[in-house]
Amino acid sequence: MLGGGDGTVSASPQAQSPPAAEDVRAQLDRLLASPDLDAPARARRFLRYVVEETLAGRAERIKAYAIGTEVFERSSDFDAQNDPAVRIEAGRLRRALERYYLSDGLSDPVVITIPKGGYVPHFAWRTPQAAEPHPAPAAVSPRSPADSPPRRWMPWLAAVPVAIACLAFLGGLALWGPWRDGASSSPQASTPSPPGGPTLVVMPFTALGEPSAGRTYADGLTEEVLSQFARFKEITVLGRETSRSIPPGADAARIRRDLGVRYVLEGSVQAAEHRLRITGRLLDALTGAVLWSQTYDEDVQVRDLFTIQNDVARRVATAVAQPYGIIQRADQTRTGIRPPDDLEAYGCTLRFYDYRAALSEESHAAIRTCLERSVARYPDYATAWAMLSVLYLDEDRFGFNLRTGGVTPIQRSLEAARRAIRLDPENVRSLQALMMALFFARQPAEALEVGERALALNPNDTELLGEFGTRLGQAGAWQRGAELLEQALARNPGHSGYYSGTLAVYAYMQHDYARAESLIRQAALEKFPLYHFVAAVIYAQLGKTSEAAEARDAFLRMRPTIFEHWDDEMAKRNYRPEDAAHFAEGARKAGFPVPARTAAETALQAATHQR
Template identity: 50%
Template sequence: MTGEEDAMQPSVPTPDNRAERPCPTHEEVRAQLKRILSSREFPSAGRGAAFLKYVTEETLAGRAQRLKAYSIAIEVFHRSASFSQEDPVVRIEAGRLRRVIERYYLIAGQRDPIRIDIPKGGYVPTFTRNDAPIEAAGDALNEDVTEAPAFAWRRLAWPVLAVLVAFVCAGLGYYAGVLTGPATGRSAGQVPGEPTLVIAPFADLGDGPQAARYTAGLTEELLTALPRFKEITVFGRETSKALPPGVEASQVREGLGARYLLAGGVRVAGDKVRVTVRLVDTSNGSILWSQDYDENLDTHELFFIQTDVASKVATAIAQPYGIIAKSMAANPPPDDVGVHDCTLRYYAYREELNSEAHLIARDCLQNAVARFPAYATAWSMLSIIHLDEGRFEFNPQSDKGPAMERALGSARRAVSLEPDNTRALQALMTALFFNNETKEAFDVGEEALAANPNDTEFLGELGTRVAFSGQWKRGAELLDRAIKLNPGGAGYYFGTRALIACMLDEHEMAVRLIRKADLQKFPLFHGVAAVIYSEAGLLAEARREGEVFMKMRPDYLPNIVAENRKRNLPPKDSTRMIAALRRAGLPVPSATDVEAEFRVSDAAYGR
């Protein structure tokens, strides 16, 4: 057999890597394909069968390397050679398909001999025997993430296109298994679908070419700003451009399957510009949010206006605590298999910061990454959960190894899966910071800030880390921006900002902000409040908060130098906080003991 012929065959396990579970034969693959396509639990309309048969036969013939979005669009859907790969429609619908496959194997296919799974990053399936054990995630992924699929829209008269596209993607995965070795198990490489958003071209409501230029530029800016938020998926430029400005929400829902539609219009009259924006839930046509933006062309250039408006819109609707997140929390999609709920539980925990919410979020996220091991956002959130186990002593798992190391490992996995994911970069920055790698931490933080300067969850975290490193003024600037963009955000924004104000001798502001934070179940809130009240001269309130803190974290004050060191507080700032607690009559080490402990601590850290 020639080398080329050998490369065309399915991979065969060697005696040391699952010889007892040989790869499915070509006949078994074809039989399973027929079984799935004929099932009541699988869509049966449209060109799905022809699509699936094509990619399967191409793979079995050794031509799986040809199965890219471009070739599939041309050879199966008969698109022209000008087909653009910029649009993510096929990728989005492949996410839906992953849920359809999972549902099929939970209901009709439980006893099927062969599994078909679709790893993230490509459109080729992996084929494994149904009794194969779940293995470690990510090792056998064919991460062709840049292969962004596209679908050139001609009209919106196909009422079941979303189901069709999801269905016809079903066979895309065998090549990954052939090239990379044994399959990774039931759901390895899969990621859950995220909330989907379509941006319709903004309507030109004014006279003359200036309004037309503005509408085109604003739509383009929105298509750049919104995809930076990784908790949502945004349809690409080709899809957006093919939609009419006044497209109906029902047409978007039926034609694309997108949950949300962003639309609006621009009116230019003389030197005045008004932009009207609305976010629509396509399931029922309701307007979830709308806003008018008025600008003066004499004051700002056109480019600045459209960039500024796009930034404000993206932040309002797509940030972790924004309009879409609130909508999903109130009305989760009927096909949600529970993974998106984990992100909601995570953000609920971040708002509360208590042990009970931490445990709920941790259990949910651990299940999520087991089911969807290529889901970078879930790994990112789990990293922060591990981190909080270590720094806050929430639900410690002493048998799992050091929490800080687990946090760093999960963060690195998230970044390896999706290098531009803001939540992954946030997790890596924070984990590095608490693993005493502050320079690398801030390098990562600046990279993420440049990539998405409007993510308030990240801004709050970066501002906190910068402040605790002793850069209180820069920390204040970052926290102020986070609060301005998300005034109803998590309480820890205000708690950290209160401490920053205290360290900058803005005591009135510090007291006001710490009272606004009100994180009664979060132990460190009471410790920070005690410092702030003491610095403001409110010693009775400081002592009261300190006593609550001691009950919740009895180990902290006796070891306060080491605890503050873990948070990378400079010695002078740590000494100042300890002195504030001492003034309130709390049992902290003496000034002499603090200096001695700092010398020991510096030696231990190599400083």
């Protein structure tokens, strides 16, 4: 456990006696007033409670049950053994204290830590005091040798001016938390990180081969990788100054112990004449396992250095940090498909991506409830609001678990998306949610404008690429929409079902039914009703009667009443009249009860007569 920013506690006589109660309280007030203590309100209440209880001589009472009932206001039947809420909050608070003492707290005289294995805080002097130490209260006992913090390999930080260290730290902790979807310069950028999100440190890339050229290439690539990671907000990436402080050869376990990160990205650049070989690896700092490794061979005579750096860094960041990337899949493997604690906000976001991959009505209601609990506990969690907006929208567009009465699903979706935007205007997930809500609220021009803004912030986010490409296609820009979908598919083949299904619609609209059939067979989204509708109209156009009938019957079992509102369903998806009419044609061939004359067909006929 960290003792302080310089990693040491003074060996002076004063350091051997704990700070007096008034010194500890002054330090507690300093901590709680500092914007650099990256902890939400509940964690701050946690800290005040354990400090005051210890100073009052009641350290033996500081147990998970007492914290859960007195700080978290849980009921008397709170099960501290099976409910991990206190353990989770304690872990966050420990990390927040560690980071604080590496930044704003570098010159603070008193260090407050909460050693692992319990919740009783320890107090120690950071630097020798000018005056004689005050007598310690009986409740505050000095540390035993076993409680001493581990020696750090960053002693130079004590000599760095406080202002520079603060800037370095703040740069390193800029979130998207997500992961950064878009680097935010708004006031919301200082909002505490999303609860439970993964943390990553980028090791300086190692130079191999020609020393001078290799070092230049390696330094430049490290900088570019850090910049690319800053776009993904589902992960927290420590800043470049922290990365540079790590000595060569430091192992992942030590990095985890000293910095509290879960993942480590390391790499090398080997230069030989005009050839470059760039290697990247992602390590799980907890287990030491290599989660991902990739080698890129480049020729500086074919592409210039800056283009190579940008392209390789983008590919590395996208593979590792995107919503369906290596880190998210590793977290899913670690926690299981269903996180053990349904109230853990980060677990909800993982389950949201599972839902988006399968588009299953069965999981929709549970994840909607989970996210609603998350935003109740973390009202400033922009990404959770954005995801909730999408789930509200899916009540309307897919008919999933529709809540009747009161505010409509579209209104709830818009409200949640706009709240997410207010919390973090440059959070790409929030912009994506607003784009989708506006689109289905029949404001396609405004929706696509928001989509363009999100794409400019992060052109690498595959979730955004797929969704924006779909909306462009439905609005008639099928060619550009398909190009974005193809990019998403190339960068994220693990989510191929969704992309393939939408590309099948594009091929259908181009009357390329053979390609549409190939793509829809790749989609295989059996739990998603519209998958069966698209399959049915494709098979019908190809004259595959039995397959069309099978898909038709599957869709009607899931959405039997949709054809009573056919025109409304087409209108809210903003299909052009010719595209909606094309769907109606295929649907009739498949045997669906489409109205004899749809609004789109009427509009097309009227336009023909006007000519």
